[in-house]
Amino acid sequence: MTVNAPAGFAAIVTAAGRGNRAGGDTPKQWRDLGGRSVLARALDAFAGFDRVVLVVHPDDMAQAIAAFAGRVTIVTGAETRSASVLAGLSVLEGQATHVLIHDGARPLVDAVVIQGVIDALQKGAVAAAPALPVSDALWRGQDGLVSGTAPRDGLYRAQTPQGFRLQDILAAHRAYPDGAADDVELALRMGHPVAITQGSEHNLKITWPDDFARAERLLGTTMDIRLGNGFDVHAFGPGDHVWLCGIQIAHDAGLVGHSDADVGMHALTDAIYGALAEGDIGRHFPPSDPQWKGADSAIFLKHAADLARQHGFSFGNADVTLICETPKIGPHAAAMQARLAEIMGVEQARISVKATTSEQLGFTGRREGIASIATVALMKD
Secondary structure: OOOOOOOOOOEEEEOOOHHHHHHOOOOOOOOEEOOOEHHHHHHHOOOOOOOEEEOOOOHHHHHHHHHHHHHHEEEOOOOOOOHHHHHHHHHHHOOOEEEEEOOOOOOOOHHHHHHHHHHHHHHHOOOOOOOEEEOOEEEEEOOOOOEEOOOOOOOOEOOEEEEEEHHHHHHEEEOOOOOOOOOHHHHHHOOOOOEEEEEEOOOOOOOOOOHHHHHHHHHHHHHHEEEEEEEEEEEEEOOOOEEOOOEEEEEOOOOOOOOOHHHHHHHHHHHHHHOOOOOOOOHHOOOOHHHHOOOHHHHHHHHHHHHHHHHHOEEEEEEEEOOEEEEEEOHHHHHHHHHHHHHHHOHHHEEEEEEEEOOHHHHHHOOOEEEEEEEEEEEEE
């Protein structure tokens, strides 16, 4: 959701720093985050503002023009953040009544946070900024040791965007050219009260290398979800039992196959291989190889499950459907579920085994064999 700013409200996004603490060869605001730059995501949050000023480092001007020309007003920043903000404010002088100043390294600010600042200013606040109460214990440290504690009552973690009446914050920057930790500090030096609005844990400022991984998780862009389908058929033949999903069931016929002909387990195994783009059972356990004659299909399923984990995946769920007129599956479904979960090394609640008939149609309806379909979901953060 995008905030549609009221008339007279403008935004400044600062991106003139080098961000050395974040690591990498590229300034953090220009680095990729889920397929787009950190800065592009920060600017998106202010798409509903009529006037947006982007402050960039001189070395980044050509890149900024190529990426954002026509969308925002681009100005050259200075050596300090305060001087860069002043450059942006100077462009807006006489062009807006209020301004929201945001760090370009905060790519995940949401509409609720921005709207909270706007609402406070519209209700008469001279200045307003989002923050979160400090919940962790606070220590003082020296030489790698805890040297004392500090009370956390009344302490907040400051965020952006920080909003102001334009002329007030412009006067503050001109009055204190040496700058401050942030724009709120300058407003306080001028004696202006600053309203605290609701911040968000998602509104992190990318500062350290690990912050990129955290931001990716919050975006959900690194989640790799794979779906696989499997289908298998085995005909009835001589015998007095069948193996289905790892459970032996007495029957007046057996199932014909190179291994134990466990049609349910074969379908599930192929579903896992399919999700991994690793072919099928035949690729990994060729029927031409005599060592797999009469083999327990648990060998195949365990191999597929282990291969998924080797690729970094966990199991979301697996769903197996057996299609047959006989034998009756219902009395054995729970045992099948438990056995498959045991082989795969997952929670039983993630495995479903059910059955249906084909209404006496086709080869299953004529009781010539059993078919099975299976679906599996694999997930990787």
